[in-house]
Amino acid sequence: MRVRLKYFGVLAEKMNCSSSTADIEEGTLLSNFLNDKKKSLDMKFKVAVNHKFVDEKILEENDEIAFLPPFSGG
Numbered sequence: 354m355r356v357r358l359k360y361f362g363v364l365a366e367k368m369n370c371s372s373s374t375a376d377i378e379e380g381t382l383l384s385n386f387l388n389d390k391k392k393s394l395d396m397k398f399k400v401a402v403n404h405k406f407v408d409e410k411i412l413e414e415n416d417e418i419a420f421l422p423p424f425s426g427g
Contacts, residue, residue, distance in 0.1 A: 354379055354414040356386075362422040364398055383410045383418075390420070397423055 358373045365371045377386060387400065401419040402410055412418075 356412055357415065357417045359417060359419045361420065364394060364396070364420045364422050367394060367396070377412060381412050383407065383412055386412060386418075394420065399423070
């Protein structure tokens, strides 16, 4: 099955794109998917699935996973 990936800020720069797709096996946990991504991104990030921050979820066909850089405010 396929999920959609979106990258923002410095993460988009690091990946040289703002969006892509990934083919994953049915029943894949978000945490398992992220373990592989952490190696390629090599920096801290937050994740939202379908516009909501989640800690864990079984990914489903066409889910949108957003990779967000650390936020700072003032």
